[in-house]
Amino acid sequence: MAASIFAAVPASPPVAVFKLTADFREDSDSRKVNLGVGAYRTDEGQPWVLPVVKKVEQMIANDNSLNHEYLPILGLPEFRANASRIALGDDSPAIKEKRVGSVQSLGGTGALRIGAEFLRRWYNGNNNTATPVYVSAPSWENHNSVFMDAGFKDIRTYHYWDAAKRGLDLQGLLNDMEKAPEFSIFILHACAHNPTGTDPTPEQWKQIAAVMKRRSLFPFFDSAYQGFASGSLEKDAWAVRYFVSEGFELFCAQSFSKNFGLYNERVGNLTVVGKDADNVQRVLSQMEKIVRTTWSNPPSQGARIVATTLASPQLFDEWKGNVKTMADRVLLMRSELRSRLEALGTPGTWNHITEQIGMFSFTGLNPKQVEYMVKEKHIYLMASGRINMCGLTTKNLDYVAKSIHEAVTKIQ
Numbered sequence: 001m002a003a004s005i006f007a008a009v010p011a012s013p014p015v016a017v018f019k020l021t022a023d024f025r026e027d028s029d030s031r032k033v034n035l036g037v038g039a040y041r042t043d044e045g046q047p048w049v050l051p052v053v054k055k056v057e058q059m060i061a062n063d064n065s066l067n068h069e070y071l072p073i074l075g076l077p078e079f080r081a082n083a084s085r086i087a088l089g090d091d092s093p094a095i096k097e098k099r100v101g102s103v104q105s106l107g108g109t110g111a112l113r114i115g116a117e118f119l120r121r122w123y124n125g126n127n128n129t130a131t132p133v134y135v136s137a138p139s140w141e142n143h144n145s146v147f148m149d150a151g152f153k154d155i156r157t158y159h160y161w162d163a164a165k166r167g168l169d170l171q172g173l174l175n176d177m178e179k180a181p182e183f184s185i186f187i188l189h190a191c192a193h194n195p196t197g198t199d200p201t202p203e204q205w206k207q208i209a210a211v212m213k214r215r216s217l218f219p220f221f222d223s224a225y226q227g228f229a230s231g232s233l234e235k236d237a238w239a240v241r242y243f244v245s246e247g248f249e250l251f252c253a254q255s256f257s258k259n260f261g262l263y264n265e266r267v268g269n270l271t272v273v274g275k276d277a278d279n280v281q282r283v284l285s286q287m288e289k290i291v292r293t294t295w296s297n298p299p300s301q302g303a304r305i306v307a308t309t310l311a312s313p314q315l316f317d318e319w320k321g322n323v324k325t326m327a328d329r330v331l332l333m334r335s336e337l338r339s340r341l342e343a344l345g346t347p348g349t350w351n352h353i354t355e356q357i358g359m360f361s362f363t364g365l366n367p368k369q370v371e372y373m374v375k376e377k378h379i380y381l382m383a384s385g386r387i388n389m390c391g392l393t394t395k396n397l398d399y400v401a402k403s404i405h406e407a408v409t410k411i412q
Contacts, residue, residue: 020381021036027378032379033378035387035388038258039388051318052318053261053262071300075102080104083310084271085310086310087252088240100274108222108253110268110295112222113149132184132185135158136160137158147185160193166352167198170207177211182215183216189224190237190239191235191237195382198362218249221240221250222253228358229357231327248273260319265299334353338353348408363385363386365408368411369385369407372406379403
């Protein structure tokens with residue numbers, strides 16, 4: 001037999017967060033804790049199916065009018081409309097002026113990819129591979145990869161995390177925007193920045209928007225945690241809505257994995273805000289072509305769950321209560337971890353734990369300290385020091401806090 005035609009294909013390194021979960025599963029130590037995977041867990045350490053989701057799934061199962069015919073290429077219309085509505089607000093002038101459109105996608109990643117493909121083909125010209133794309137340092141690893149795989153050749157970073165003060169490097173960020181070539185694309189986290197959990201304040205967002213408007217920079221928001229970050233849909237969408245009110249044309253990738261707990265249903269939406277209805281319709285016509293050769297048309301189950309929930313005032317209120325339950329548990333774990341570390345006298349300052357928001361916290365642990373946590377304490381977290389606050393429970397808080405204290409005290 002001749003050698004395989006795939007003989008020269010190198011093995012790709014595993015995706016870090018999924019490798020971490022696999023290592024956790026194989027660990028037989030009874031003390032083990034998984035602080036890596038980005039999914040909500042109850043205080044018992046279990047996945048949570050939102051009560052409102054269970055209710056709506058039952059309604060869908062009992063609805064004999066539904067079938068499994070293809071959805072339109074751009075997705076379920078009532079899902080798309082309601083997803084954009086919660087991003088931009090019920091009273092959004094942009095929606096009333098019909099200059100908003102959307103594309104149902106396979107999760108937030110799919111929304112980013114369709115947006116990236118469109119921008120590479122049609123943004124500010126019809127061949128934009130050389131247009132700089134700016135991603136925060138640090139950021140979610142897929143941001144770089146999605147735009148690279150879409151054909152962009154110039155992926156750059158902008159200052160974001162100030163390690164010394166464990167907070168936002170606003171001046172570095174603004175300086176990078178000032179220096180960026182006109183029409184550069186900036187990937188912005190709408191709320192609950194991943195991985196740092198550090199967001200600009202409304203006043204800081206205003207400064208960012210002012211520079212971006214003056215420099216003709218394009219905002220591409222990634223909104224993966226609306227409602228989940230603070231418990232308030234309005235608060236978590238503030239930045240996106242402010243940019244729209246300032247007259248920006250923009251994209252906003254939305255994920256419903258976290259705030260609906262629909263991780264494996266891959267429910268996402270790409271909201272497009274343009275200058276007028278005609279511009280938006282032409283953009284959507286090109287996005288339709290991209291979707292046709294990517295996944296042809298999207299799945300219906302998750303989109304129906306979200307659309308049914310958002311369209312009913314009663315179910316919508318119930319969902320907001322479910323989301324607040326998750327957000328409140330995360331906030332409680334933050335305050336409990338900080339108070340334990342401070343009670344132990346752990347070296348350094350730990351106020352950043354409660355000042356950060358959302359699922360993740362950038363602890364400030366260095367790679368050697370992380371290695372100690374994994375190998376000696378069987379506590380699994382990302383090499384960057386990022387932890388998923390949902391992995392903390394009332395049962396493991398003391399153990400995790402003492403382990404962090406040990407790591408910081410023993411390992412420099």
